[in-house]
Amino acid sequence: MNLVSISNSDYGRVRLVGGSAPDEGRVEIFYNNEWVTICDDYWQREEAEVICRQLGYIDVDEFYDRAHFGEGYGPILGQMSCDGNEAYWQQCLYIGWGTTGCSHSEDVGVRCLSETSLPNGGIAGVVIFVAFVAVFIGVVFYIHANHPRRTEEELVIGNHTLL
Incomplete structure (x- = not known):
């Protein structure tokens, strides 16, 4: 397995799609002029914490696998692995795009905490x-x-x- 770490801030905006509130949904990342999803392999609380933090929330409430908020489309980011202290997902390790063996039935989601x-x-x-x-x-x-x-x-x- 060949993991890479990328800290380039020119890409990687994050959004949540398919939830019933702005603080929840399928996690999508803007990469190469399109929105892509994240595979649920290795998806745990630490990865969800980083996503919520990058979106400006104070913490993660729940994290989901198996396309809880519906399936996305396009490339899939594979096997993201974070310590939980990163400010941006780009600081985490991951395998790459579209080479993961994952399908969109494995898209991840989060519900972030939004209290002031x-x-x-x-x-x-x-x-x-x-x-x-x-x-x-x-x-x-x-x-x-x-x-x-x-x-x-x-x-x-x-x-x-x-x-």
Whole structure:
């Protein structure tokens, strides 16, 4: 087996296709002016983490094999192997394009985590009730009445506008 490592940033954009939300789908990579898929041989959490990170998500929620989000078409990237710390898939090892013995029934997919990340590992979220907006940071809740005199600043945490 002859593995190569490529770090050229001129190619390799990533997208997710076929999911029910923007943070999930079949993984496709733009290469040689076309979108191609990744074979599920060696596909594990580490590879999915790199894909989600490259797309700007904070982590991977689930990773899928066997064309969970449907089959793609065109060339297939073979046997991608990552440590999980890489910033881009191009920094991982892989066999090559179209020479893998894989079919599109083995296309990989991911569901990435898309929560907003806060300092110290906190998570920000908003829960909207009929008359109240509850903003939670970690385990501390802040309740704002849904009142016409509410100022916009009350619903901003850091650089994140919550409503």
